[in-house]
Amino acid sequence: MHEGEEMHEFDRATAVRRRTVDDDGHAVHDVEVDAGWSIGDKPNGGYLLATVARAAADAAAAIEGPDHPHALAATAAYAAPPKPGPAEIRSEVLRRGRGTSQVRARLVQDGAVRVDATLTLGRLRPDATPWWGGAPAPEVPDVPRERRTPADGPGGVHLPIMERVDIRLDPETAGFTVGRPSGAGELRALLRFADGRAPDPLALLYAVDALPPAPFDVGGTAGWVPTMSLTAYVRALPADGPLVVRQRAGLIEAGTVDEVCEVWDGRGRLVAQATQLAGVRTAGPPPA
C-alpha cells in the first residue's frame, strides 16, 4: 500500500493484526470477521480460508528464513460458522523449508474452533510457465453488468457478499436461477472484485469457493450446501482481468457431494484448483 492509496474491501475484510509471536512459530492474530462476506448470515468459506492464510503467512514471516508469502496448498475444515465480529487466529509453524513452509492455523471465536486449516506456503514467481497439462479455460461470455448475481438471493436470502464481488454466470449454466437447472452439475462464471481490486494468490483462495454450489445445476436438491472441508491449490500468480471460474459437482451420495473448482486468469492460464466435500439434501429421486 502506498500513501493515499485506498484499501480494497477484500483486504480490509481479511486483515490480520499480529498480537503475539514466539521463536517457535506460535502466533496469535486478531481479526474481525466481516459481515459483508456472507451468504445469509454465514461467512463464506473461501473468505475465511483467505483470512486464515494471511495470518499463517505472517506467522511464517516472523521467523528467520526464506520468504514464503503465498499459500500453495490450503485445506480448511469448517467446524462451525463464526459470527461477524472479533475472532483470533492461532498459527503454528510446523516446518520452515527452503522451498516451502507448513503452517497449521485455526480461527477461534468465543473459545471454540470455527475453522481449522493446514497450509503449505511458498513463493510463486512471475516468470513461471506451465510445463505440462492443465485444463484449458472454458469460453465464458462477458454478459452485461445488469446480469451479475444479485445480493437478493432466492427465497429472500440476503447475499451481502454479492455487493462486493461481481459474479456473472455463463447464461448456459444459469438456468437454476429461474428453476431450470441443466442437469449437468456445472457452473461457469467470470469473477471480479466489485471495487476493481486485482486478483492475487490470496484472492484465489476466495475465488475457489465463490460460485453457488454446483448441485444447484443438478436439480432435485433442497437448501444450502454447507462445505465440510475445502482444499485449494494455488498454481500461479494470476494476471489482471476477470477470473474464469468453473465449479462442477462429482458424486452425490448419502447426503454428501464433492465439487471440483478450477480458476483461470485473464490470460487463460490455470491459476487455482480446489475440491470440497459438502453436505447436500436430496429431495426425492434424482432428476431424469
Added chain:
Amino acid sequence: MHEGEEMHEFDRATAVRRRTVDDDGHAVHDVEVDAGWSIGDKPNGGYLLATVARAAADAAAAIEGPDHPHALAATAAYAAPPKPGPAEIRSEVLRRGRGTSQVRARLVQDGAVRVDATLTLGRLRPDATPWWGGAPAPEVPDVPRERRTPADGPGGVHLPIMERVDIRLDPETAGFTVGRPSGAGELRALLRFADGRAPDPLALLYAVDALPPAPFDVGGTAGWVPTMSLTAYVRALPADGPLVVRQRAGLIEAGTVDEVCEVWDGRGRLVAQATQLAGVRTAGPPPA
C-alpha cells in the same frame, strides 16, 4: 477380530494404542511406524494418513456422542518423513456433531511434527447408493500375478510396500516401467492386499496414494515425486474384490504437480477420491 483370527499386515502396521485421553477430546496414541510400508526408506503417505485416521477415530470414540468410525474427508500435510519405529499421534476433537465430527491429529516423532492432518469423521452405511454422478470405473484387465509391481524398484530402490500390496498396472499405462511413458499422465491398476485383507474405509485412505506418481507416465521428470499435501474423500463402504485405482496428473508447473486419484470397488462403485499436490523435478523440455 475374533479369537484365532490372524491380524492382517495393514491392520498391524496401522495399529494405535491409546495412551491418554481427556474429556476435552485431547488424546495421545502410541504407534510404530512400520518399515514394511515404505518406498525406499520413506513411509508411504497414504499408509501414514490411515494410521493417523485410526487414532483420530479412536479419540472421537472416547467421547460420549454419535458413532463416527470412518474418515469421510482427510487432509494430511507432510512436514517431514518419519523413520520406522515408535512415534505418537496427538489428536484433538474439534467438534462432535450429529452427522459428523472433526478432529485434528498429528504424527510426532523425536519432538517434531511429521504429518499434520485434519479429518471429518462420520459413518458410512451399507445401504447407501449413488444418487447422482460419479465417474464410471475404467476397464482394467486383470493381468497375471507375475506382472504385479515388484519390490525391486527402478534404479535399485527397494519398495518393501510391494511385498504387502499387490498392484497390477493396466499394461496400457505401464509403459513407463520400460522407459516408454504414454505421455497421457494416467496410471490405472487393480489393487489388492497381498494377504487377502478385504478393503474397508481405512484401506481406501491408503489406496488413494498407492500407485506410482502419475507424472511417470508423462515422461521428462526426474526422481521421486514427494507429496506435500494429500486430501482424500471416502464416499462409500467398498465391496469385496480388487479395487480399481486411477491416478492422473494435472498441471506441472514451477516444480509442482497436482494429481487426482479415484478408486472404485469390486462392484464398480466410486468409493474414494483424492487430490494431492506434490513436488516434481522436470528435466529439460516437456515430452513432445
